[in-house]
Every structure is written in structure tokens, then in C-alpha cells.
Amino acid sequence: MSHNELPIKLPVDEKVLRExxxxxxxxxxxxxxxxRPFDTMNPNTLTIAPHTLFPTPVPRKDFEELIRLQPALNLLMHKVAHDHKFxxxxxxxxxxxDEFTKKTYEIYEIVRKEGFAQDVSLGMFRxxxxPDTVRSLYLQVEFNTISTSIASLASHVTQLQSYILAELGYSELLKNMPDNNSxxxxxxxxxxAWEYYGNEKAVVLFLVEDVTANICDQRFMxxxxxxxxxxxxVLRVKLSDSTKFRLGIRKELLVDDQEVAVVYYRTAYTPELYKEGDWxxxxxxxxxxxxxxxxxQYHLAGTKKVQQVLALxxxxxxxxxxxxxxKAIRKLFTELYSLDLNEEGDKAYNLALQLPENYVLKPQREGGGNNIYGKEIPNFLQSLGKERQAYILMGLISPRPTQNYLVSRASGDVPALETVVSELGIYGVILGSSKEILTNYQAGHMLRSKLSTSNEGGLAVGSGYLDSPYLV
Incomplete structure (x- = not known):
């Protein structure tokens, strides 16, 4: 992996930086x-989304390989989702x-036994x-199958950073900023998916949280x-508005008596988002x-446990x-261990207690802020008992830090130059049934940076900064 840096002189002069x-x-x-500002969630107010001032160097060879592999990863998740025995x-x-996975699985079992009313599913994955400095490879952190976000903002941040580079006289660098049509x-x-459904009068339903901070990302779509x-x-309806939903005589979904062609989840990815009746x-x-x-079944295919089993x-x-x-996909996997109550699980349990700084403990959750890191692992793990089986253990990836300025509502006029690490996400879209694939393609990318001292890097948990790749 190349160790080139962005060819910009840092730190930037204070007057220039302020402007x-x-x-x-x-x-x-x-x-x-x-x-929307996290502290007030005021529907009449927007604030700048946290982002880095400059793009972050990403090796071209690695970037192109991950782009190439995304359709194969889409297909893998599709096959997993349609393999009941697996x-x-x-x-x-x-x-x-794990109560959340249990309830999700129970719904899957009910509709599977009844027979799926709709054989075709839409996957919008990431x-x-x-980047791991030890192995000089990009390693997979996770595969997101529900409420995959930031595709809209990712496209716009690429344009924002291109504008900033040109403003500072670095327009010759723009050729290394890959187009992002996410x-x-x-x-x-x-x-x-709407076209496949075949009813021009049917709507696309965005199923959303009661309060949404990431409104621009959703509205742009x-x-x-x-x-x-x-x-x-497009209709926007809250999952909690249960009185609006009913089934018609052909099992068509009706919301306020309007037929729904496609349901797009931007909620329901974590138990806190379910109220009574939402299940x-x-x-x-x-x-x-x-x-x-x-x-x-796509939701279940994206669980951390499935990720761990696939790595066996x-x-x-x-x-x-x-x-x-x-073989190419297996190279993307870091160490993943089961914590089941058997010999293998006990081995992983002891590893985590002896060398906690080398691992991350992960539950079956999306949305950020759920993982247990380093020295926090032993006490937490020992308190779990049988419940440890709801978690997987993942080898900690050691990314190489770079320097950047972090711009946000709280950063002030002259932010400090910070040491950051960056996570690359590749989007993918697949539409198909157990019998056929109707479409399958790679769908753009996103980069998200965080302080090198921060464990979590999610925009929704307040520690992630939108970024984009500069290919080296």
C-alpha cells in the first residue's frame, strides 16, 4: 500500500485557513x-455536516479492487439471504x-412458512x-444491509473538497479525485424496484425514524x-404510525389507502427504534x-454473526x-471469532481476556456506538455469562493515520490540524429473487474519517467526519 500523502503543504497559513x-x-x-443539529433536532434549522477540509489519500490499486469486488459481495449476501439452512x-x-436478532428471525420464519408474498428483494448495501498497516491491505469492518446511509452526502462532499482544492490553487490534483455517483x-x-413492481400509481415508501437528523441525505434521494x-x-412515514398500514385483498401494502411498490427502511436497524406495536x-x-x-432475510444476512461464520x-x-x-474476498477478512459455548468459543474468550487491546467485541447492531474496545472488554465479557453468544470477537485493524482539518458546527473558524484515520465504504445495489438476479452493480463510495484516538466513527454518534478519497 502506498504511503504517499496528499501533496498539500500543512499546516495551512491561519489567515488562508480561516477564509x-x-x-x-x-x-x-x-x-x-x-x-439537523443533534442537540435540538429543530426541523427549521440545518447546520454544516461534519467533514474534513481535504480529501484523504487512498491507494488507487486497493480502491479499484474493492470497487471491482462489490458486485460479487452483493451476490454473496443475496445467496446467504436465500439459504435457509445456512x-x-x-x-x-x-x-x-440476542432479543433483537431473535425477533427479526421470528418474522423471517413466519413469512417463510407462509410463503413470501414478494419473492424479489432490493439490497442497497455498503x-x-x-486499511491495515500490518498486512498492507484494506480489511472489511462490516457489511451494512439495512438503512445504509450517507450516499447523498458522499457525492456532495467529493464536490465540496474538489471546490476547496481548486480555491487553494491545487486544481491539478482534481484528476485524482474519483467521480462519485453514489x-x-x-x-x-x-x-x-418500483419499475419491477409494475404499478405506476404505487408509491415508494421511505420508512423513517420519529426524528431524523440526517434529513438531507434522505431528501436528496x-x-x-x-x-x-x-x-x-415518495411518501415518508414513521414506523410508529402503525394505524396507517394495512394489507389489501391481494396482500398489497396500503398506507393511507395508497398502494406501496417499494418499502425503503431508514429506521428499524436497532432495538431502540422500535416502540410497542412496531414489530x-x-x-x-x-x-x-x-x-x-x-x-x-437481507437484514439477517447483514448480522455480525453471519460475517463471522462466512470467515470460517x-x-x-x-x-x-x-x-x-x-479467494479475493477472503483476503478482505480480518480475524473473526465465535463466542459460542464450545471449545472454539472458549479459546476466543480467553484470547479476549489475555490480549484485549488486540480485539473489538461486536454485538448484532448497526448505527454506531455499540462496540466494546480494548481494556473495556475483560470486565464486560466476564459479566455476560451465556449472553456472550450474542457477540462476536474481531481482530482490531490498525489503520495508518493521516493529517487533516475537521470542519463542523463546533470546530470554530480556525480548526486545529488533527491526526485522523479513515474508513472506506463501497456501495452496492442488487435486485432479485431466489431464482434470478434482475440487477447487480457497484453504486459509488464514501469515506468517513475520525480522530485517531476515537473508537467509533459514525456520523450519527457524533464522531465521524465525511471525507472522500484522493487516489495515490
Whole structure:
């Protein structure tokens, strides 16, 4: 992996930095690189989304390989989601000790036994990676299958940072900033699912949280859908608005008596987002003929436990006809261990107690802020008992830090030069059933940076900064 840095002289002169940060904030607010303020969630207010001032160097060879592999990863998740025996075996212990995965799995079992009213699912995925200095490779952190976010903002941050480079006289560097069409390509997935459904009067439903900070990311997708296909109407409905949902005589999903072609989840990825009655609404949706993004089986395929089981010797290979493809994907895996109550699980348990600084303890959750790191692991793990089976143990990836300025509402006019590490996400879209694949493509990328001293790097948990790659 190349160790080149961004060819910009750092630190930037204070006067120039002050002017540049002001330009970045203004450009960002004018172009929707924005969120609702976390402290007030005021629907009448937007504030600048946290982002880095400059792009971050990413080795071209690694970037292009991850882009190339994304359709194969989409297909892998699709096959996993449609392999009942695999899901049953992989999640058997987890569902006994993790209530959230258990409830999700129960819905899957109900609709599977009844027979899926809609065979086709839409996957809008993102595979996240960190560059590991020890192995000089990008290694997979996780695979997101539900409520995959930041595609809209990622496109705009690439443009923002390109503008900043040009303003500072570095326009010759722009050729190394890869185009990012994540907003268009992810929105196109929803359009393709709507077209497949085959009813021009049916709507696309965005199922959203009661309060949404990341409103620009969602609204830009809504507007892009309209741009691609003006006939499509998008509805935004909260999962908690259960009285609005019912099934028609053909099992079509009706919301306020409007037929729904596609349900796009921007909620429901963590137990805190479910209120009483919301699980019944989720089941109702899964029983319908709408195309779900994701379907409940795609949701289960994205669990950390499935990620760990796929990394076991010989398991991944069963899903690929081409051994070279399986080999290329296996290279992306870091160490992943089960914590089941058996010899292998005990071995991993003892590893975590002896060398906690080398590992991360991960529950079956999305959304950031859930993992246990380093010296916090032993006490937490020892307090769990049998419940340890709800977690997996992952080898800690050691990314190489770079320097950047972090721009946010709280950063002031002259932010300090910080040491950061960056996580690369590659988006993918797949539409298909157990019998056929209707579409499968790579759908852009995102980069997210955080302070090198921070464990979590999610925008939603307040420690992540939008970024984009500069290929070296």
C-alpha cells in the first residue's frame, strides 16, 4: 500500500485557513452537506455536516479492487439471504441470547412458512473497510444491509473538497479525485424496484425514524428518484404510525389507502427504534407484495454473526463457483471469532481476556456506538455469562493515520490540524429473487474519517467526519 500523502503543504497559513473554512461551510450549506443539529433536532434549522477540509489519500490499486469486488459481495449476501439452512445454523445460538436478532428471525420464519408474498428483494448495501498497516491491505469492518446511509452526502462532499482544492490553487490534483455517483446509483436501485413492481400509481415508501437528523441525505434521494422517473411519488412515514398500514385483498401494502411498490427502511436497524406495536408493523410489511429494501432475510444476512461464520474455513467458498473470486474476498477478512459455548468459543474468550487491546467485541447492531474496545472488554465479557453468544470477537485493524482539518458546527473558524484515520465504504445495489438476479452493480463510495484516538466513527454518534478519497 502506498504511503504517499496528499501533496498539500500543512499546516495551512491561519489567515488562508480561516477564509477556506468559511468557504467550505458556505458551500456545504448551499449544497446540502448538512444535518439537523443533534442537540435540538429543530426541523427549521440545518447546520454544516461534519467533514474534513481535504480529501484523504487512498491507494488507487486497493480502491479499484474493492470497487471491482462489490458486485460479487452483493451476490454473496443475496445467496446467504436465500439459504435457509445456512441462516438457521449461523444464527441458531445468537437468537437464543440476542432479543433483537431473535425477533427479526421470528418474522423471517413466519413469512417463510407462509410463503413470501414478494419473492424479489432490493439490497442497497455498503461494505466498510479500514486499511491495515500490518498486512498492507484494506480489511472489511462490516457489511451494512439495512438503512445504509450517507450516499447523498458522499457525492456532495467529493464536490465540496474538489471546490476547496481548486480555491487553494491545487486544481491539478482534481484528476485524482474519483467521480462519485453514489446518490444517483443508489436512488436508481429504488427506481428499478418500483419499475419491477409494475404499478405506476404505487408509491415508494421511505420508512423513517420519529426524528431524523440526517434529513438531507434522505431528501436528496427522494429528489433524485423524481429526477430519474417523474411519475414516482415518495411518501415518508414513521414506523410508529402503525394505524396507517394495512394489507389489501391481494396482500398489497396500503398506507393511507395508497398502494406501496417499494418499502425503503431508514429506521428499524436497532432495538431502540422500535416502540410497542412496531414489530407487528414490520411483520405486516414483510407479509405484503411490496419490494422490501431490505427484506427481512437481507437484514439477517447483514448480522455480525453471519460475517463471522462466512470467515470460517471453507464456508465462503460454498457460495462461489469461481474459486479466484472467493479467494479475493477472503483476503478482505480480518480475524473473526465465535463466542459460542464450545471449545472454539472458549479459546476466543480467553484470547479476549489475555490480549484485549488486540480485539473489538461486536454485538448484532448497526448505527454506531455499540462496540466494546480494548481494556473495556475483560470486565464486560466476564459479566455476560451465556449472553456472550450474542457477540462476536474481531481482530482490531490498525489503520495508518493521516493529517487533516475537521470542519463542523463546533470546530470554530480556525480548526486545529488533527491526526485522523479513515474508513472506506463501497456501495452496492442488487435486485432479485431466489431464482434470478434482475440487477447487480457497484453504486459509488464514501469515506468517513475520525480522530485517531476515537473508537467509533459514525456520523450519527457524533464522531465521524465525511471525507472522500484522493487516489495515490
Amino acid at each position: 477556506t473554512v468559511e468557504k467550505a461551510k458556505d458551500w456545504g450549506l448551499m449544497h446540502g452537506v448538512a444535518i 441462516l438457521e445454523q449461523a444464527l441458531g445460538n445468537t437468537i437464543q441470547h 461494505s466498510d473497510y479500514l 446518490l444517483h446509483l443508489m436512488s436508481l436501485g429504488l427506481v428499478k 427522494e429528489y433524485e428518484i423524481r429526477k430519474i422517473q417523474p411519475k414516482i411519488r 407487528e408493523t414490520r411483520l405486516l410489511i414483510e407479509r405484503s407484495t411490496s419490494v422490501k429494501c431490505p427484506s427481512v 474455513p471453507g464456508v465462503l467458498e460454498k457460495f462461489f463457483e469461481d474459486p479466484s473470486e472467493a
